Amino acid sequence: MATMDELPLRLRAFLRVYPWRSLNPVPWTRMPKSIADGNLSIVSTAGLTEKDQPAFDRWVQGGDFSFRTISSDVDVRNLVDSHRSESFDHSGIHADPNLAFPLDRLRELEREGRIGRINRRHWSFMGSITAPGRLVARTAPEAAQQAVDDGVDAALLVPA
Amino acid sequence: MCNQAVGLIAGEFEKRGISTVCIVLLREVAKRVRPPRSLFVPFPHGYPLGAPNDAPLQRQVIERALALLEDPGPPPLLAEL
Numbered sequence: 001m002a003t004m005d006e007l008p009l010r011l012r013a014f015l016r017v018y019p020w021r022s023l024n025p026v027p028w029t030r031m032p033k034s035i036a037d038g039n040l041s042i043v044s045t046a047g048l049t050e051k052d053q054p055a056f057d058r059w060v061q062g063g064d065f066s067f068r069t070i071s072s073d074v075d076v077r078n079l080v081d082s083h084r085s086e087s088f089d090h091s092g093i094h095a096d097p098n099l100a101f102p103l104d105r106l107r108e109l110e111r112e113g114r115i116g117r118i119n120r121r122h123w124s125f126m127g128s129i130t131a132p133g134r135l136v137a138r139t140a141p142e143a144a145q146q147a148v149d150d151g152v153d154a155a156l157l158v159p160a
Numbered sequence: 161m162c163n164q165a166v167g168l169i170a171g172e173f174e175k176r177g178i179s180t181v182c183i184v185l186l187r188e189v190a191k192r193v194r195p196p197r198s199l200f201v202p203f204p205h206g207y208p209l210g211a212p213n214d215a216p217l218q219r220q221v222i223e224r225a226l227a228l229l230e231d232p233g234p235p236p237l238l239a240e241l
Binding site for chain 2: 001002003004006007020021022023024026027028029030031032034035038040043045046063085087088089090091092093095096098099100102104105106108109114115123125127128129130132135136140141143144145147148152153154155156157158159160
């Protein structure tokens with residue numbers, strides 16, 4: 001189980017006083033149809049990119065708030081990890097990127113008719129964002145609008 | 161930080177009419193950030209769906225998360241695997 005206690009001491013001290021953002025009120029969209037009829041997408045914050053995309057920038061102060069879109073026909077094994085965090089073990093994601101970007105699992109669910117369909121693209125962020133103002137004001141709304149334009153019904157969000 | 165980011169991104173998707181469910185590794189962070197639907201999983205950082213190359217376990221997590229999409233609420237929902 002992940003707890004704050006397993007994080008490095010310096011990071012724990014930082015998180016103890018960190019002013020977490022809170023959603024208040026909690027936004028809520030009721031799923032308009034059953035999952036078996038819905039268009040699903042993945043949003044990952046594991047810092048994954050396609051091979052030909054620029055890596056996330058580890059030097060952006062407050063964290064790189066940009067995102068990449070990942071095509072649904074990508075070979076998951078070819079996704080590249082450029083997450084800057086040293087506070088988690090990256091070896092599992094390197095062995096199998098489905099661990100944080102479960103596109104192969106969604107493909108299985110689609111084949112079995114458990115979900116309606118997989119959207120044509122997905123959204124990838126790097127989650128080490130200590131100053132999330134620009135994420136909330138700019139890039140998260142931009143990604144969300146792209147999902148609206150695509151007719152996405154639901155998103156599965158996966159951290160690292 | 162990843163757990164905060166998924167919650168905040170989920171909020172922006174929900175505001176625009178897209179239902180979301182977040183996998184979360186830190187229950188404390190989910191309680192503070194309050195994403196609308198969260199599935200707390202008992203795995204270490206870097207292993208949000210359990211284990212690499214373990215499709216049945218990854219499926220179990222995903223199916224449990226997707227089931228929350230059909231929960232009538234009210235939010236915030238915080239379920240456990």
